[in-house]
Amino acid sequence: MGLLSLLQKLKKDPDAKEVRVLVLGLDNSGKTTVLKQLGGEDVDSVTPTQGFNVKSLQQSNCRLNMWDIGGQKTIRAYWRNYLDRTDLLIFVVDSSDQIRMEETSTELKQLLNEEKLSGVPLLVLANKQDLLNAISPEEISEELNLANITDRPWTIQPCNARDGMGLADGIAWVTKQMNASD
Ligand SMILES: Nc1nc2c(ncn2[C@@H]2O[C@H](COP(=O)(O)OP(=O)(O)OP(=O)(O)O)[C@@H](O)[C@H]2O)c(=O)[nH]1
Numbered sequence: 001m002g003l004l005s006l007l008q009k010l011k012k013d014p015d016a017k018e019v020r021v022l023v024l025g026l027d028n029s030g031k032t033t034v035l036k037q038l039g040g041e042d043v044d045s046v047t048p049t050q051g052f053n054v055k056s057l058q059q060s061n062c063r064l065n066m067w068d069i070g071g072q073k074t075i076r077a078y079w080r081n082y083l084d085r086t087d088l089l090i091f092v093v094d095s096s097d098q099i100r101m102e103e104t105s106t107e108l109k110q111l112l113n114e115e116k117l118s119g120v121p122l123l124v125l126a127n128k129q130d131l132l133n134a135i136s137p138e139e140i141s142e143e144l145n146l147a148n149i150t151d152r153p154w155t156i157q158p159c160n161a162r163d164g165m166g167l168a169d170g171i172a173w174v175t176k177q178m179n180a181s182d
């Protein structure tokens with residue numbers, strides 16, 4: 001989307017509620033592809049994120065300002081610089097990356113222990129469901145011990161960021177949480 005059309009789109013709803021969404025997850029999980037797909041951009045041209053991307057998504061009465069931070073190990077140390085004033089956390093998982101599920105679980109656990117993210121609703125995107133070796137959302141829930149999360153609303157949504165499957169349902173959950181917190 002060009003700058004002009006973006007500005008026009010924002011102008012349509014000046015009363016939209018501003019929501020800060022943090023999009024985290026291991027490198028290669030598909031965070032940037034999710035943002036591009038939601039923004040209607042070409043998903044074939046993604047490259048690993050060295051810093052961060054921000055995209056605004058107008059969604060009924062909310063403007064979701066989505067912060068996608070690079071997930072490479074060396075960059076993960078900087079995640080905590082972005083935690084302030086977060087309204088919702090999206091944690092993207094590569095469902096086919098079974099070798100790194102334990103690492104994924106550790107990173108999520110650390111995030112959920114962050115004071116600045118206390119009580120912040122969590123959407124886990126079980127991405128890359130199109131791949132043959134992808135494990136199910138139920139298996140991912142188990143690997144990440146999601147059932148133990150009792151201090152915030154959470155859900156897990158299967159998706160395929162390359163064709164968009166499941167993303168609309170994920171975003172609908174996000175806006176529902178934001179309206180519930182009014
Ligand atoms: N098959 C498949 N590939 C996907 C999917 N989502 C993303 N990919 C691919 O996975 C690779 C990594 O995607 P990115 O969006 O760059 O991942 P990222 O999480 O932003 O990675 P970092 O920026 O390094 O943290 C790319 O080659 C994408 O095309 C999906 O749902 N299915």
Ligand SMILES: [Mg+2]
Pocket residue numbers: 031032033047048049068069070071
């Ligand atoms: Mg990226």
